[in-house]
Amino acid sequence: MMLCCCQNHEELIMSENKTFSFELFPPKTDKGFENLKNTVNTLNKLNPEFFSVTYGAGGSTQTNTFKTVDWLRENNIETAPHLSCIGSSRDEILDILNRYRGQGIKRIVALRGDLPSGAGLGGLGDLNHANELVELMRSDYGDEFFIEVAAYPETHPQAVSAKSDIDYLKKKADAGANSAITQYFYNADAYFAFVDSCDKAGIHIPVVPGIMPITNYVQLARFSEACGAEIPRWIKKRLEGYGDDLDSIQAFGQEVVSQMCQRLIDNDVPGLHFYTMNKSDPTLAVWNGLSIS
DSSP: OOOEEOTTSOOEEOOTTOEEEEEEOOOSSHHHHHHHHHHHHHHGGGOOSEEEEOOOOSHHHHHHHHHHHHHHHHTTOOEEEEEEOTTBOHHHHHHHHHHHHHTTOOEEEEEOOOOOTTOOGGGSBSOOSHHHHHHHHHHHHTTSSEEEEEEOTTOOTTOSOHHHHHHHHHHHHHHTOOEEEEEEOSOHHHHHHHHHHHHHTTOOSOEEEEEOOOOOHHHHHHHHHHHTOOOOHHHHHHHHHTTTOHHHHHHHHHHHHHHHHHHHHHTTOSEEEEEOTTOSHHHHHHHHTSOOO
């Protein structure tokens, strides 16, 4: 089933089998928070399934996550907070889940997370892997939460092999995950091959592509190096050739990402999850570049 949209793309109408969603990160400043509100108000007109919010593992960072989630729920916006388990005790995780349950949150993005800065091996906490977090949520909350997990079409940077990465995703699915959201990518064939591998491994949950609009090559290259996302050589060379010409970078990026999204939709992906970087215009530019019927 294809997406349907009004002619001017102002409203995103969900199909029964597809989900479309947007990721936010918790701002550190008042100005950033006002920008986030404007971004959400703009993108919410597209009627997404939910907004996810990345997770801070402690201190002021976690406070900013809660502040963002609180504002979204106060405005009756469907919210899927990220929850990382590493570095936290079982009780701390349950306290957060109880907080979210009390806010009427029905969806969680369950992650391992990065080891907190300065923590040694003794600071890993009670749960060290995302499948353990999924197991905890199912044992203590049953089916109260729709659980999203992470998937890596181009392999997690810390994975021993592509097969071991698939095996780990299967553990998360077998533990009770409902759906997976991928790391962003710019090679649709990598996604299709990954989904085929998942199917052969007996992983039958939806695998939703993660989409990162291209707006700044230097920033994108840094992110991609850290998370193991590949920038295809032909895209990299074109972006490098534009130098500091941000208008050309953004125009080319919009074209590339829109074409990839169109191919994904035409091949019946379960939805799209946009990494917004708290900006509405790049995501809207990609969306408006799609041919939707």
